[in-house]
Amino acid sequence: MIKSFASDNWAGACPEVMQALIDANSGHAPAYGADPYTKKAESDFKNLFGDQAEVFFVYNGTAANIITLASTTRSFNSIICSSHAHINVDECGAGEKFAGTKLLDLPNTDGKLTPEMILPHVAAERFPHQSVPGIISITQATELGTLYSVEEIKAIADLAHQYNLLLHVDGARIANAVVALNSSMKEMITDTGVDILSFGGTKNGLMFGEAVVFLKPELSSLFELFRKQGMQLASKMRFISAQFSALLANNVWEKNARHSNQMALYLGQKLAAIPEIQISQKIETNGIWAIIPEALAVKMQDAQFFYPWEEARNEYRIMTAFDTSEEEIDRFIEKITR
Amino acid sequence: MIKSFASDNWAGACPEVMQALIDANSGHAPAYGADPYTKKAESDFKNLFGDQAEVFFVYNGTAANIITLASTTRSFNSIICSSHAHINVDECGAGEKFAGTKLLDLPNTDGKLTPEMILPHVAAERFPHQSVPGIISITQATELGTLYSVEEIKAIADLAHQYNLLLHVDGARIANAVVALNSSMKEMITDTGVDILSFGGTKNGLMFGEAVVFLKPELSSLFELFRKQGMQLASKMRFISAQFSALLANNVWEKNARHSNQMALYLGQKLAAIPEIQISQKIETNGIWAIIPEALAVKMQDAQFFYPWEEARNEYRIMTAFDTSEEEIDRFIEKITR
Amino acid sequence: MIKSFASDNWAGACPEVMQALIDANSGHAPAYGADPYTKKAESDFKNLFGDQAEVFFVYNGTAANIITLASTTRSFNSIICSSHAHINVDECGAGEKFAGTKLLDLPNTDGKLTPEMILPHVAAERFPHQSVPGIISITQATELGTLYSVEEIKAIADLAHQYNLLLHVDGARIANAVVALNSSMKEMITDTGVDILSFGGTKNGLMFGEAVVFLKPELSSLFELFRKQGMQLASKMRFISAQFSALLANNVWEKNARHSNQMALYLGQKLAAIPEIQISQKIETNGIWAIIPEALAVKMQDAQFFYPWEEARNEYRIMTAFDTSEEEIDRFIEKITR
């Protein structure tokens, strides 16, 4: 059984999710989401985010982000995001293609936007030569493992609404963020005024599947049509819904996220103790960014694989998952320090 | 355990596929298709279609069709298809949106194109006021349950190539077609000159996942980029690949398709014996089209649900799946004839 | 000085329009439409269509149609049109590309839609697998030279509004239609309930330029942004506006259209008198459709060029323009009957 520190999407499905898939595989169920599993999952999401929340399921995170953005903007809009945003650098231009919009990516060093960065772009006079800002998209936890505080999210939401924009949160690792900040989905997302959340499943123990949660249900009216036109309507949707119900039941989502966060902290402390290694971002969730001399890095990758991040400065990203164990980390540290 | 005659996508995953998912859920595996399960599945497809075949996996059938068409045409092209084609009537304009192309849909009554229908459109003089025919897309088995013979496919392929067009086959139910015609994938697809096949998995017992098979590997060079930009690159791809390997091993695909075809024939014969019911299309695969007086239809749908097809003439579609049983059919007939 | 019967867009600019261009070429004027010529032309259009009319200028007819359709639909919509519609067959898929929509083209023999043809498509139950009808687009005069009566337009407008759809009129030759039916722009367009009109200029004596007239101003709010994103915002817009003011002043538009219609009738009568020639469509505007034996057709084209229409049945289209003269027609007839 291979293990790695490459990414939380190298892991498989967690046991609760796998069991849910087995259980859901019984007889026939209406296709395209008209099944009882999907009804149940919709209700589970309302329990987590509040009664007004509307949830839709898609296959993967790129789709969760892009179909959301396309269904809540027009092509003449721009999408304000961090220069490090997954939608900006890791989706091969899916946003430009499917939404037809400009991505207005703002430079930063920690993956986070601030109201000060955003303000000049949304407060400018508008005329038809330029794309019109339509939505702000932030990532929580960010692509650099950092976190927005609840207050920081609220400040951006307030700014967005002041200028009639929407706030979208790419929550591919939202569970890790909520756990790390000792917050709740409701407090961090619903109560701060976030309009739409891409709720990550795959990186927190699902086999496949992501959820789009509309906190303002009136924004969701076109999602179904864009989901179909966006090639993301699952025929046997029960197999996404059932996974999500399993993830949300008994706080499995919290357990998985907390564990992977703890493993990152545990591993990070051990790595920090190695003199040649320099931790380069605060370890807040389940990723460790570190600057490592090349020879040592190669030895470490041999022991258990992980990816380079910014090669020019020997920076690497080391990730834990719901199934990373202390023993595995101990073995890894032992190997590389031998 | 609910059963239905609504559609083969109301069924779940067949036992072999479910077991493969359980087995593949072990430890970590490289993401995005760089895993041994995907390598294995690629090799399995080469065994079925010939060594030159290149296969790519996506989540669903709409994506298999549309990303294929987008990656092998330009937006000024037209896609020649049947007016009944799934890409024309059941994908909410995904082709127009993602490929930017015109769908040139040719009217017909049995879901099938002929060289005679196609010829005037491809032989016309070309000038920049009109979309340029780029690819022909046929469906096997068709959306009306009918079949192209191997010779008919070859004739269309020959016409396509004579005019420098490609031939794509939407094979959402290709297994049912191959079995029904007592043919083989190689004979029906590779040897007839088909350029690209959307190989259906979901309707033949997969939990999710479709395959795109390029019979001319040089056509596949852009697929990966369009798949990513098309929001269809699965991170935990092993869970699609492993399902396909299970479907292809021990001819499970044939077994599933043969069974559902036989159940349609069995059910069709019983229905044909009911005087008020008139079978309206030849039963060639796993669907039955029948004209049924409304009162009887309602009673039948109560017993086991199926969909209306052309309501204006009281036509209904009744489908079987890999898990339809003779007992279930007998019970259904008993109920409705009581 | 070459003359032809090829198309009304082989003609140049009529004298009043040319003079207006010379006059407008004086000093500087604000770019992008913030100039007095554009204000004047906007007012001229209000005089013609009523005070609520909002007009926007673009370069050509394809843009007038497609940007209108894109700005009043979403990509999941379909555009209902005639199979002969210019947007369907003569714009190289511009609608599919720019609007991302499906063109639902309804077959017919005279270029005209009827409520009966449209009804089944708009009355159908809606679900996300199919494109949602968003707008009906008819052409007046049609691409086959035929005409909708004022009542027929009203009937389609009523149907459209009953089903919450819009009605767009492609009026590349609207002037010829209004004159032929002895109607007025207000009666034919505003009062029938048409929502948006592409008002043709180029085919009625402009050098370049088309107008989009919104009869319901609330529909026009996004046009400016789509016009810019659609690459159709003219920087020196006064040179389009001034042409339109010249066309609308002193009813030049009517004079031009009436003359070309009369010339078609005059020529048509002479052609009808030639035994080998069979007029194949009623001559209602400035085009003549006729079936002509090939040898004679070649001789005629040598005398003054025109295009084949449906080659399979030796049908040709012969068009007059604002500058076609009786003498020219007499000379042509003399040459071909010699």
Place this chain on the structure above:
Amino acid sequence: MIKSFASDNWAGACPEVMQALIDANSGHAPAYGADPYTKKAESDFKNLFGDQAEVFFVYNGTAANIITLASTTRSFNSIICSSHAHINVDECGAGEKFAGTKLLDLPNTDGKLTPEMILPHVAAERFPHQSVPGIISITQATELGTLYSVEEIKAIADLAHQYNLLLHVDGARIANAVVALNSSMKEMITDTGVDILSFGGTKNGLMFGEAVVFLKPELSSLFELFRKQGMQLASKMRFISAQFSALLANNVWEKNARHSNQMALYLGQKLAAIPEIQISQKIETNGIWAIIPEALAVKMQDAQFFYPWEEARNEYRIMTAFDTSEEEIDRFIEKITR
């Protein structure tokens, strides 16, 4: 007769161009570019750029840029450009919409790219998660009035070709650049290895119309289809072509550009002599960027209008055109210094 320093597109058509329009307005001519005026203009462009040059005409500059980029890239590509590029900030996302590509805009302070800025983006390893660099687009003269030397263009062209990319030049003001550097179109564009040039007409004295010049004719094969699908095929194309022939005859393009450059220099020197005014960019072509105290700026704008550029630092842009006169400038200076 109003004059302004707002933009070179506030001017009208220069006398030679106006005369050419009058002359071309004689009788009928084949539509869509099959006319003798267009043949003549094509030949004129070959004289300027070399025999291999292929030229196509469109209505405006946005279209010249975007249709070029769309016809030479695929949607998964990125377009590398300056953050100040017109395609990035002044075309309302037309590139993202029509080409579906990402604009990879590189920050800079003078409107210019360098090989050093570009290199990291084109030399990176490629995988399907990121857009693939497809073309580099630079603007000459830049949006900030600055210039690339001939050598600098060659260096970027060499880099582009080394990495199998194309080099496009947005030459909305290419005439001003060639004149300012005392170069020639052939030396600056053809001989440096530029692949495609958007050749500006409107800002140098045309009424409307821009040319796209392919220096590598094999790249032009799809332009016609994208031009039609891009809503930019002019039916009465002779009226664009004839203007260009007039601009190219007797070096009118040089005369116009030289004059506007000289007027900028003349005005710039007078402004520089006013103590409160600080020239903020080197005056290289026909634009002056200057920091002006607000009260003075208002007074100046009252005398003859011009636009603010970067309001936060009281920077303004003052532009001359082919028809700016010394007398006008003297009058302006007199007014504002009184």
